[in-house]
Amino acid sequence: MIKKNKQTIGILGGGQLGQMLSNAAIELGYNTHIYSPDKNSPAFKNSTYQTIGKFEDQKNIDEFINNVDLVTIEFENIPLSTIEYISKLKPIYPPPHAIRISQDRLLEKNFFIENKINTNSYMNVESLEDLSRWNFDKKSVLKIRKFGYDGKGQKIISSYEEAKSAFISFKNYPCLIEEFIEYTKEVSTISARDVHGNVYSYNPSENIHKNHILDRSFAPALINEKLDMELKKISSKMISQLEYIGILSIEFFVRINQQTNQEELIVNEIAPRVHNSGHWTLDGADVSQFTQHIKAIIGTEISEPQLIFITEMYNIIGDDIYHWSNIKSTENKKIYIYGKDEPRKGRKMGHVNFISRN
Amino acid sequence: MIKKNKQTIGILGGGQLGQMLSNAAIELGYNTHIYSPDKNSPAFKNSTYQTIGKFEDQKNIDEFINNVDLVTIEFENIPLSTIEYISKLKPIYPPPHAIRISQDRLLEKNFFIENKINTNSYMNVESLEDLSRWNFDKKSVLKIRKFGYDGKGQKIISSYEEAKSAFISFKNYPCLIEEFIEYTKEVSTISARDVHGNVYSYNPSENIHKNHILDRSFAPALINEKLDMELKKISSKMISQLEYIGILSIEFFVRINQQTNQEELIVNEIAPRVHNSGHWTLDGADVSQFTQHIKAIIGTEISEPQLIFITEMYNIIGDDIYHWSNIKSTENKKIYIYGKDEPRKGRKMGHVNFISRN
Numbered sequence: 001m002i003k004k005n006k007q008t009i010g011i012l013g014g015g016q017l018g019q020m021l022s023n024a025a026i027e028l029g030y031n032t033h034i035y036s037p038d039k040n041s042p043a044f045k046n047s048t049y050q051t052i053g054k055f056e057d058q059k060n061i062d063e064f065i066n067n068v069d070l071v072t073i074e075f076e077n078i079p080l081s082t083i084e085y086i087s088k089l090k091p092i093y094p095p096p097h098a099i100r101i102s103q104d105r106l107l108e109k110n111f112f113i114e115n116k117i118n119t120n121s122y123m124n125v126e127s128l129e130d131l132s133r134w135n136f137d138k139k140s141v142l143k144i145r146k147f148g149y150d151g152k153g154q155k156i157i158s159s160y161e162e163a164k165s166a167f168i169s170f171k172n173y174p175c176l177i178e179e180f181i182e183y184t185k186e187v188s189t190i191s192a193r194d195v196h197g198n199v200y201s202y203n204p205s206e207n208i209h210k211n212h213i214l215d216r217s218f219a220p221a222l223i224n225e226k227l228d229m230e231l232k233k234i235s236s237k238m239i240s241q242l243e244y245i246g247i248l249s250i251e252f253f254v255r256i257n258q259q260t261n262q263e264e265l266i267v268n269e270i271a272p273r274v275h276n277s278g279h280w281t282l283d284g285a286d287v288s289q290f291t292q293h294i295k296a297i298i299g300t301e302i303s304e305p306q307l308i309f310i311t312e313m314y315n316i317i318g319d320d321i322y323h324w325s326n327i328k329s330t331e332n333k334k335i336y337i338y339g340k341d342e343p344r345k346g347r348k349m350g351h352v353n354f355i356s357r358n
Numbered sequence: 359m360i361k362k363n364k365q366t367i368g369i370l371g372g373g374q375l376g377q378m379l380s381n382a383a384i385e386l387g388y389n390t391h392i393y394s395p396d397k398n399s400p401a402f403k404n405s406t407y408q409t410i411g412k413f414e415d416q417k418n419i420d421e422f423i424n425n426v427d428l429v430t431i432e433f434e435n436i437p438l439s440t441i442e443y444i445s446k447l448k449p450i451y452p453p454p455h456a457i458r459i460s461q462d463r464l465l466e467k468n469f470f471i472e473n474k475i476n477t478n479s480y481m482n483v484e485s486l487e488d489l490s491r492w493n494f495d496k497k498s499v500l501k502i503r504k505f506g507y508d509g510k511g512q513k514i515i516s517s518y519e520e521a522k523s524a525f526i527s528f529k530n531y532p533c534l535i536e537e538f539i540e541y542t543k544e545v546s547t548i549s550a551r552d553v554h555g556n557v558y559s560y561n562p563s564e565n566i567h568k569n570h571i572l573d574r575s576f577a578p579a580l581i582n583e584k585l586d587m588e589l590k591k592i593s594s595k596m597i598s599q600l601e602y603i604g605i606l607s608i609e610f611f612v613r614i615n616q617q618t619n620q621e622e623l624i625v626n627e628i629a630p631r632v633h634n635s636g637h638w639t640l641d642g643a644d645v646s647q648f649t650q651h652i653k654a655i656i657g658t659e660i661s662e663p664q665l666i667f668i669t670e671m672y673n674i675i676g677d678d679i680y681h682w683s684n685i686k687s688t689e690n691k692k693i694y695i696y697g698k699d700e701p702r703k704g705r706k707m708g709h710v711n712f713i714s715r716n
Contacts, residue, residue, distance in 0.1 A: 110468040113482055121491040123481045124471055133537060135493045179491060351543040 010068030014041025033078035122178035139180035151212020183253035196236035249275030284311030368426030372399025376432035382648035480536035497538035507569020543609035576670040606632035642669030674708035
């Protein structure tokens, strides 16, 4: 057995989130071990140890478990059986039940309702019979329950016929059908809870998507104090209810309630990990979401993050990289290039934080 | 402190189920303590100790907790806060999370879906907006999520307008709307799980309702072997999944699947307790559901119940009691009179087990 004088944090997944988590962990004095099926994972180059392996590969997973002191994830769609297997041998954060809920849109919605958190109308769809029970007079969205991302596996629907062909195109996988939300804004919260039960949220950010991919986020979101308070309250309730450890990201829609004519929050989805809409914290807060996550899972007491600059984050997507790779960071413009091998369409290649110093 | 040489089983609720549970417990050598808000509770006269008190009454509940060694329930709609309070001080079976699920039709349906147990299409309804998302082309049922019983708080619905007035008549309480099931049979299972993880089910019974109240049950149900196996399998899966201790009752519909033309099972609801459709076990099985429940919760290893007679149970309801109170039990006809004070319409006053000895 090899002795090591540092603790090692295992990270499942090798994308840019793993890369930035790994950087934060190393800076805090830990070793990191990235486990990813993709040999070109950008996080590999920023980590102490690497394994190229499928998540279902028992031998590689066993080696990984032996080499690390605790485990976290940088993306949620890791087979639950792997998560549960690991959890029997080493601490894994966030807790498996929270990962399970976030992997299935139905469990997620059920969790919202069971905890009295305002969400839109929805119905489970596992058959055309189920589908025929939904009223298509108003615009709806059909989404596969598992493994959808960036708008994949979802379709806006105006009729039963459209829904039927979408359901079939999703290969009859279990789906969710839900009310299409006419929203005025999209906002998200990044919250952390440590093992001591401390819960803190960053200022909510406002997010703008293009082609179902996050284009830019800025914080603090331009919302009134009432919504701001409510976002904090709901996020804190959710993270505590989940007995969660680490960073939890929550996306909300803001819409005008037709009855009251007031703005209201509708929770859209949760991600059991650091989030693209929290990249602004690398420059706009006194502690980044990555550092906060590592602190929370390693057992230190976290502190309330402070806003230091109004910050806008802009994603560098696909071919944009050719423009940005020649530009240098300045005091007010911090450029992050992930070093991915090829700039495919829609692929997140880096991001820029624009800092406002007034 | 008074010393007692017997363990005392506390039972929340004082109806006929509590009465028969108390009889079984006393026969097994335990004391019983019935806690019920109703001074005329039929179970009082069959128990060692009695408390008349509201379930929310802290002082009475504290006294009750001090006097008992463990707690069980004879009806599910006991305030969850009381259940959880007790569970921190004394063992309570079934476990609070199972009671929580069975108290809310939405949590119950979600539990079925999350565990891949076939149920009908449904949707959560907390507003008219939610309601408008449901398609009323086919017959549906609107049910209040909590505290419904014997057909109360539910209505068959054919249009949005009907649903709307039903929802309003239910005072806008959270509801569930679901597909109306055209079933050919209603069957139920009574299963038990002990602390050692042993799981056994009785032969399924077939149930006939009149005016939403169980009229008669007979066991074994007249179903083919495939359905019989499936009922056992699903029941065993559910009770294990819930990490349940005690008797769990599950009601199913049998319907003809339009596509396959085969009979299929649709789970309707669960009850976290002994059940009216299991009263036949008092005479038709080698161990009654009441004895089986007490054995399971007290920590003994339960055995697989054996059918000894084909039995039909007939409920004595309301005024029927005047007829039956003058009749004597015979070898093939066992009459149970609960001793309730007044025979109100629809009130279960007793039951008769008709035994077939061929």
